[in-house]
Amino acid sequence: MVTVKINGIEVTVEDNTLILDAARQAGIDIPTFCYQADLMGVGSCRMCIVEIEGQKKLQPSCVTPVLHGMAINTETQAVQEARAGVLEFFLANHALDCPVCDKAGECELQDMVYRHGPHKGRHAEPKFKFHEKDYILSPVIVKNSNRCVNCMKCVRVCREVVGANVLGALGRGDHQEATSFARGPLDCDHCGNCIEVCPVGCFMRLPYRYKARPWDLKGADSVCSYCATGCRIVLEERDGVAVRSRAQLGVGINNETLCARGRFGFDYMTSPERITTPLIRKSGGLVPASWEEAFGFIKDAAASIPPDSIGAQPRGLRNEETYTFQKLMREALGSPNIDSSARWAHGAVEAFISAMAMDRGGVSVLDCVKTDTVFVIGAYVSEENPVTDYLIRRYSASRNMNVIVASPRAMKLDSSANLVVRHMPASEGALLEAVLAAMSGQEPDPKALGQAGISADEAKKIAAKLKGSESVGIMAGTDFLRYPSGIGALAKISAALEGLGKKVLRLPLLDRCNQRGAWEMGVHPALGPGYSRRETAGAGTDSMLDAARAGSLKMLYLAGTDLLAMNGDRGIAGEALAKLKLLVVQDMFLTETAKLAHVVLPGAALGEKDGTVTNQEGRVQAVKRLTRPPGKAMADLDIMTMLGSAIATGFPSKIKSASVFDEIRRETGIYETVDLAFNNKKNKGNGHDNKEALVRAAAARLEAKPDFKAAAPAGPDSYPFALVTGNHFFHSGTVSLRSETLAGLAREPVVEIGEEDAGKLGLSGGERVRVRGKNHEATMLLRVRKGTKKGVAFIPENFEGAHANMFFKRGEGIQRVLIERS
């Protein structure tokens, strides 16, 4: 610790603290442009220069660490003149076109000049102009270099945080321009983090362009509704229309970063395809109806049905809704058949929860990336959880740590990993068994190695890195739920590491918002709220579909789930839904499933209701309502209670969200101490890890038997590719397809293979190819990725017309497919 005097105020700070941070701790604000917490300091803008007593020159406070006994002055005349001087230089070539600039009103340059700047211009020379008109860099980024202040935050965030590394500077001196290569169109993540960090109107959102002035906007704190990373966002509306989503510095684990989905994907809220009125099936077609008619229809149809209904849900629903939903099903209707996922077997979910110790309380991702070794397996983190990928990249660059990535497909995070292992799909278990053997000093089983498609050396390297660490962060993802045969080994490896006295932090990587919340609310056939085991288990999704096919299940209530598109076997799902006597679908859009429904109830988007959601870490965060649902659409909680009171006696017709959460606190136990208040506060200390928002451990441990048999691969042996699925980079489920911006980034189905395979087939990226499997064949665009395992093909689950589940059949293992030029 060192003690310094800043403007006469004594502060004691950690060694090597920057003067800027020390001043902020003392409550003194120093203006900056190029400084950004979490990016490496450059000290180039010279805005933050301060006077250090005894030193002749003014020093940049953002790169100068404090020394014991230093006396620093931040407000002397020399400092103030220097600031004004720097601002005058910024303005010398600045376009000064504030009246037509999107940033005007929230521009850091405007604010600085107002506070510190010269209020009279002296630059009476011709200005240098980079270009006359703004130019478009990507479908979401538009650029005006004439406004640039050369802080290079865009370039740095792209390189250091996002890892896309597509921005750089052209030219030199005052002709220096931060932009893409030769100002060409960007082929990148389109995440827009360059826009968010830009202090001026240089990088701008294209979809938001000329839509609003900052002072016209009303904002609401929210959480991104796509993956389960749980990024905090501020949604902003003008005249009742959501026009912008942005992240805030110092708020949430994502800080100022977001991915393309989080920053641009909110516009599904304003899609013209939203359902605005309840629909009832009459003479074969769905026709608009009033809420009373819809509830009446359901009441009449359900009257003769014994309590055998189900609900499959998690998409976009809050904790309050999922909790109320299971209460409605179990208590009011008396049906135990309730499941949260259309995609995964509930037994796998249970085993995964147990193996990842989710019942032992929440684990902060920020603690997880501060371990000695981060081991990512069974997750395509760079594309499914981009912000988690940013965190791993950023921390691994500034710390001495291992990052191990095990995945069949190459991903962006590979470049930040010091060990990358490419294994065959659905062989996570075999890989972990081999690692376990290597850890105990045995030679890995050749059969396991063969199945995983890895060498003994690779298994030994992973084992050595794990054994050589004092703490290990295991990040395991949804592939374990798709191929549950690996869960047993996943549980074993954590136990083995703990047995060696290591600190093991387990972070599940999930791909849907509030997935974890749904499980914790008890939307699971065998588990009640707070991971409590139910005495008698109900039917899971697959059993319910089987029962429906057999005619013993007559009603299904689906809230927010596109079961047909997402279930592991589309054939079975389609057959089952067609046989139902009553199918109630509650959704924002007329999905493929909704088109088969007898009654469609228009629900609301996450930004249209208050409540809480739980992310993959077990962090509970509040969301606030920004706009009203369109037309007659209602918040899902209201629909559930109204439906409940219509068909069951004693169910309240209206409950307040806050009172449901109080009940959740009481009933789950694990939510009892969760602190929601902090989450909406911007914290200046940049300590964005609020552990009070994490759920705590359940009273009793969840015991699950993780013995799942892997099914044999299906399809002719002559088909060379093993087909895997997951989410497309720009999509999550099917909702994102209704976002105009995200659909604009990727509208068509794609199949992705490795570079080597593509070369062998004589195919190149962008070509139209035919993918032929045993059960289905379809034409799609080819995407080629360098470094993907040989013999692996990937089809995202998102696109209509080529859903990956068309290729799969329940009971069959990995599908083999053939790819040929169409």
Added chain:
Amino acid sequence: MIITSYAIGATRSYIYIRGEFDFGAKRLEEAIKEAHAKGYLGKNILGSGFEHEMYVHRGYGAYICGEETALLESIEGYRAQPRKKPPFPALAGLYGKPTVINNVETLSCIPAIIEKGAEWFKKLGPEKSPGPKIYCVSGHVKKPGLYELPMGTTARELIYGHCGGMLHETRPLKAFIPGGVSAPMLTPQDIDTPLDFDSLAAKGSMLGSGAVIVMDNSTCMVKMAYIINRFFSHESCGKCTPCRDGTPWLTKVLRRLEHGEGRPGDVELLESLCTNIFGRTFCPLGDGAVMALRGALKHFRQEFQYHVDHKMCPVS
């Protein structure tokens, strides 16, 4: 360099040379080849077990690459822009490894010192900065060129002795720049200043690169300042604000003065801009630009003012 590397245990060294110097680069490549052939470079140098490789890196001629950290960036393949210090290159330099950086002129002294001894070397020049110095004389002298002389040779000796005096007998000395364009110029009254580090510093100038520019009385100081400043604004790397946006501003004002478009207050504006740049830049390039202009303003302010008042040059 091989001996230095052996002393500090470095296995790689680089010679950075400007892209324009084709002949020099080729000659160095040849020399490295010869050294390899003789076993002075490579895996096992002269049977000592010491391994060393030497590379010639050809830059593209940016002035900023003379700044040692910008030079390191350039070798690594990045834009040549200075790095923040600390860490200094001796701790984390090229590719993050501890790095010793020396000028060729420094290294070229070593063989002579080894051959003739330190005592001999110390006797050359003044006590505090002994040794030879290469003076590169250009401008209005009879015999411009490179002169290797003992450190501390006076300007009078250099100009009137070694260089054969002023180019035209009728045009006497007006000013001279003792050490490259960033060194403030001196006037004939300082002609007897020894050209070494301390003596020039005492006169408010510096030895710098030892490039001496001699100007006779036909030289317009505004034009001179304009050309020097144009160079600096062209060579500014763009990293920090005062240099990136300040030096082109100075250039624009100086260009107007030179072209007879001066406005009242321009001289004061130049001085004020100098204040805003000097000492606030990331590296000394911006300081250099200011020092040169301040030198000209200090001695020839009335000439600048004449350009403002009369929209023409009093000299040419």
